Amino acid sequence: MATVKILSDADAEANPAVKAVFDDIRATRKTDFINNFWRGLANDPVTLKRTWEGLKAVMTGDTALSPVMQEMIYIAVSTANGCNYCIHSHTASARAKGMTDAEYSELLALIGLAAQTNHLVTAMQLPVDPAFLVEG
Numbered sequence: 001m002a003t004v005k006i007l008s009d010a011d012a013e014a015n016p017a018v019k020a021v022f023d024d025i026r027a028t029r030k031t032d033f034i035n036n037f038w039r040g041l042a043n044d045p046v047t048l049k050r051t052w053e054g055l056k057a058v059m060t061g062d063t064a065l066s067p068v069m070q071e072m073i074y075i076a077v078s079t080a081n082g083c084n085y086c087i088h089s090h091t092a093s094a095r096a097k098g099m100t101d102a103e104y105s106e107l108l109a110l111i112g113l114a115a116q117t118n119h120l121v122t123a124m125q126l127p128v129d130p131a132f133l134v135e136g
Helices: 009-014 016-029 036-041 045-059 067-081 084-096 101-124
Strands: none
Touching: 009 016, 016 036, 016 045, 036 045, 036 084, 045 067, 067 084, 067 101, 084 101
């Protein structure tokens, strides 16, 4: 159960700051769908705007990473952070942007492998090899 109200379109229309962000989300994503993340965050219009502007700059701007790669990285980080909502939303987005079943399978294998080796090296408390360090 949510800890905040999930704002309806009518609620958003009543607040010009929220309406402006929702309108921009719709225009940027070329959809009428506003997901529950944005609807919940809209309880704080300042945080809503700041978060949307940050996400928009990173996820929709002129970047070196493809949209599918961005979503796959988001899935991996969301998995590491245990964010069920983000895992679902970014998996759906990655699939919509063209992630194949083979790519998803490889992603899962990488997530599992990275988790295993991260836990092992953390348990062993191994020092970082000097060859891996960036020298300024």
